Amino acid sequence: xxxxxQNQKINILAPTNQLSANxxxxxxxxxxxxxxxxLVLCAAIFILAIFLITLFIFAKGMxxxxxxxxxxxxxxxxxxxxxxxxxxxxxxxxxxLITLGALIWTVPLGLSTAILMAEIAPPxxxxxxxxxINLLAGIPSxxxxxxxxxxIVPFIRENLGGNGMSLLAGAIILGIMILPTLINISRDSLLxxxxxxxxxxxxxxxxxxxxxxxxxxxxxxxxxxxxxxxGMGRAIGETMAVVMVTGNAAIIPxxxxxxxxxxxxxxxxxxxxxxxxxxxxxxATGMVLFVFIVILNLSINLFAKGGQGIGRN
Amino acid sequence: xxxxxxxxxLTGILVLALLVVTGCGKSNDAGEQGSDSGKLxxxxxxxxxxxxxxxxxxxxxxxxxxxTGVTVNVQGGGSSQGVEAVISGAAQIGAASRDLKDEExxxxxxxxxxxxxxxxxxxxxxxxxxxxxxxxDIKNIYxxxxxxxxxxxxxxxxxxIISREEGSGTRDAFSExxxxxxxxxxxxxxxxxxxAVKTGVAGDKNAIGYISMAKVDQAVKALRVDxxxxxxxxxxxxxxxxxRPFIYITNGEPQGLSKAFIEYVLSDxxxxxxxxxxxxxxx
Numbered sequence: 001x002x003x004x005x006q007n008q009k010i011n012i013l014a015p016t017n018q019l020s021a022n023x024x025x026x027x028x029x030x031x032x033x034x035x036x037x038x039l040v041l042c043a044a045i046f047i048l049a050i051f052l053i054t055l056f057i058f059a060k061g062m063x064x065x066x067x068x069x070x071x072x073x074x075x076x077x078x079x080x081x082x083x084x085x086x087x088x089x090x091x092x093x094x095x096x097l098i099t100l101g102a103l104i105w106t107v108p109l110g111l112s113t114a115i116l117m118a119e120i121a122p123p124x125x126x127x128x129x130x131x132x133i134n135l136l137a138g139i140p141s142x143x144x145x146x147x148x149x150x151x152i153v154p155f156i157r158e159n160l161g162g163n164g165m166s167l168l169a170g171a172i173i174l175g176i177m178i179l180p181t182l183i184n185i186s187r188d189s190l191l192x193x194x195x196x197x198x199x200x201x202x203x204x205x206x207x208x209x210x211x212x213x214x215x216x217x218x219x220x221x222x223x224x225x226x227x228x229x230x231g232m233g234r235a236i237g238e239t240m241a242v243v244m245v246t247g248n249a250a251i252i253p254x255x256x257x258x259x260x261x262x263x264x265x266x267x268x269x270x271x272x273x274x275x276x277x278x279x280x281x282x283x284a285t286g287m288v289l290f291v292f293i294v295i296l297n298l299s300i301n302l303f304a305k306g307g308q309g310i311g312r313n
Numbered sequence: 314x315x316x317x318x319x320x321x322x323l324t325g326i327l328v329l330a331l332l333v334v335t336g337c338g339k340s341n342d343a344g345e346q347g348s349d350s351g352k353l354x355x356x357x358x359x360x361x362x363x364x365x366x367x368x369x370x371x372x373x374x375x376x377x378x379x380x381t382g383v384t385v386n387v388q389g390g391g392s393s394q395g396v397e398a399v400i401s402g403a404a405q406i407g408a409a410s411r412d413l414k415d416e417e418x419x420x421x422x423x424x425x426x427x428x429x430x431x432x433x434x435x436x437x438x439x440x441x442x443x444x445x446x447x448x449x450d451i452k453n454i455y456x457x458x459x460x461x462x463x464x465x466x467x468x469x470x471x472x473x474i475i476s477r478e479e480g481s482g483t484r485d486a487f488s489e490x491x492x493x494x495x496x497x498x499x500x501x502x503x504x505x506x507x508x509a510v511k512t513g514v515a516g517d518k519n520a521i522g523y524i525s526m527a528k529v530d531q532a533v534k535a536l537r538v539d540x541x542x543x544x545x546x547x548x549x550x551x552x553x554x555x556x557r558p559f560i561y562i563t564n565g566e567p568q569g570l571s572k573a574f575i576e577y578v579l580s581d582x583x584x585x586x587x588x589x590x591x592x593x594x595x596x
Binding site for chain 1: 363389390391392393394396397414416417473478479480481485496499500501502503504505509512513516517520
């Protein structure tokens with residue numbers, strides 16, 4: 001592989017070789033070599049860092065899981081570290097519920113918006129909307145959390161009951177945060193559908209709506225699924241905004257108006273004062289989160305690939 | 314290519330290891346500088362409780378103004394991290410807003426110097442008609458026996474319980490003194506900072522919470538507990554029960570710069586700074 005690379009380099013350099021003196025040629029080659037080495041070193045450090053972080057999380061988290069057992073850690077819903085009870089069951093469910101809650105309303109809304117921007121609105125307006133939505137994606141999560149705390153939480157408290165800090169508030173805020181990802185990627189994948197598909201469908205007598213729902217969306221399916229997965233990833237990993245609006249009680253909520261704690265919240269809430277087993281339990285929570293996200297991404301990638309295959313048939 | 318890659322990875326590890334070693338070395342040396350000479354110089358790090366952090370910051374500033382060659386770094390992180398930092402040597406002084414746990418004492422020869430007292434105020438929304446509760450009432454609210462303000466002479470409204478996270482020094486103090494270590498109801502709202510609890514109580518007229526007395530202002534109303542007003546005199550004479558110590562921790566007896574800084578904190582000047590910033594002096 002290295003030889004092939006070098007041959008290529010020599011070919012590129014060949015014309016200049018004839019013009020320049022021999023020593024300048026070798027100097028340049030040495031320079032290139034050095035840069036190449038630096039790049040490889042950078043990549044190696046980066047890979048090493050990721051590897052070490054993963055190793056560190058597992059090394060720090062494993063002792064607790066070994067001590068109380070994976071089943072007890074994952075499925076017990078009693079979280080009371082100062083009393084030696086380490087069950088993250090309620091937070092695992094909390095993370096799943098809040099992510100589903102965010103997806104339930106954002107997927108239809110986001111997809112409709114993407115269709116509007118890609119298919120129905122004039123292209124110029126679609127582009128302007130796209131830029132506006134990109135702006136939304138740049139707002140820091142703490143700002144979303146603050147808006148949630150000042151606007152959404154009191155609104156829920158006064159109109160729907162409860163304290164307002166709830167699963168619902170979290171799902172709304174998270175939804176707003178993942179909308180830009182959902183919309184932009186869905187829109188791009190809709191725009192990438194070959195023009196012939198649309199023209200063919202229209203030529204066969206399908207209405208515009210039939211073309212969108214039967215041809216365009218199925219053809220863009222894998223891109224749309226990617227959008228949902230990326231949104232889901234952000235929703236599960238999001239911490240700051242969620243901590244601010246969900247109330248963080250370590251319970252399985254009985255309704256959408258009750259407080260909820262996610263796995264990420266658990267870590268950020270308690271890391272400041274945790275020591276000993278408590279700290280280990282937080283690392284173990286991080287470990288579960290890590291594995292959970294990896295499994296989720298892998299399985300949905302598989303599903304997306306499968307979907308693509310069916311689409312082609 | 315393979316061999317090359319191995320070499321590069323090895324180089325990477327060496328570079329990282331070097332960084333780690335020099336990083337530790339620096340902080341270790343720093344603590345030992347400037348003890349014997351007349352003029353103090355060097356760097357120390359104070360890390361730990363976020364409740365103590367603002368006090369340490371002001372104290373450090375004043376200490377550096379007097380001793381120009383000295384740098385005092387103040388870091389937060391929480392009481393437990395303060396203890397960790399002292400044991401690992403990352404900080405020369407750890408700050409905590411609770412007494413040391415037995416497992417922490419067992420890990421090293423930690424020396425504790427109390428530097429201040431802080432009262433924990435039980436706060437409600439200013440619109441709440443209730444302005445005094447017994448410790449027993451507060452306990453019953455937090456363990457879930459009393460659920461409505463009506464039972465305590467307030468309006469007919471459900472009580473929103475706001476608490477701190479497990480491990481928080483404020484929660485430890487509150488739980489030990491008021492709740493007798495009984496469990497706080499599971500569906501209590503959990504916030505992980507004094508500011509967030511205050512915002513929660515200030516925004517919800519049915520809420521109850523507990524915060525450091527230093528942070529009480531017009532946004533919330535501090536309750537009388539067992540008829541005792543939440544104020545400095547009552548914390549110092551011990552009649553207000555809900556209080557906790559602020560402590561500095563050193564690994565072994567404080568030496569050199571750490572010793573000088575702790576002596577400064579305990580001096581009249583240091584203690585008056587602590588009072589100005591809102592906690593109560595130790596004397």
